[in-house]
Amino acid sequence: MPRNGAEARRRLQQAALELYRERGFDRTTTAEIAARAGLNERTFFRHFPDKREVLFHGESDLRAVLTQAVAEAPGGLQPLDLLLYAFRKVEHILEDNRPFVEPRLQVIAATPALRERELAKSASITAAAAEALRQRGVADRLAGLAAQTGWAAFHQAAQAWIDDPSQSLDAHLLQAFDDLRTLSATALAGDSGR
Structure with missing residues (x-):
């Protein structure tokens, strides 16, 4: 026992x-x-x-660490930078459980009931991140958008880390947030011609 x-x-x-x-x-x-x-x-x-x-145990720990990290982040950071700081604080949760993370994602991807649960858990984490941003003075509309966008970037980085373990999760996370900045800059440049 x-x-x-x-x-x-x-x-x-x-x-x-x-x-x-x-x-x-x-x-x-x-x-x-x-x-x-x-x-x-x-x-x-x-x-x-x-x-x-069984596959979602630890979600509440991830949410708690994430919201605490947003609260403790240095002042003067923009919303996405606050989230990047926070996600870098929680990435050890995935790294410490890598042997479980990859097959877990495969099982979830193959099972509709688990994909539904994954979406509900993601919504809970996103809502908590948005509230943590609001507590830092980020406007409601921007907090929600930043939380959803930041979570999407974190999820993208985690999948990239699974697909390419030659780089750390941190490297993939930094790349995902750099890609977000590139997308934003591209969109702004495209709007200037209107």
Whole structure:
């Protein structure tokens, strides 16, 4: 038996991921996940409310670290720079879990119910980031747009990191935000001819 809750949670997550990849999400039960982890189903439900949440554990930690980092960012930064600062503070969460992140994304991409849950979790993180920006004095309209755009850049960087592990997540994150600046500059240059 695992000695602590974190070890049990890790074993349940690994077992679920293995089974979802072998059998598919829909054909895997919580009892099978618990058995594969060497635990009972009651232990599963002590850690996760349902079999979808096995893949999303840690989302609340990511949200908390992100909003705290926005609050603690140096003064004078523009909204996207505030978010870049914050995302650089949370990237270790993905880096520390890389063996879980890549197959997790594959399972989510192959499962409509999990893609729906991913969208809900992303909306929650985006709303929290927007509120953190508002608390820093960013106007409501700009805070929402910056949070959505920043999250899209972070997601793009994470996928690029999975696709190209030769560079760090930080390098991909910096590139994604540089690409945003290039897109903005291109759009502004195109508008000057009107």
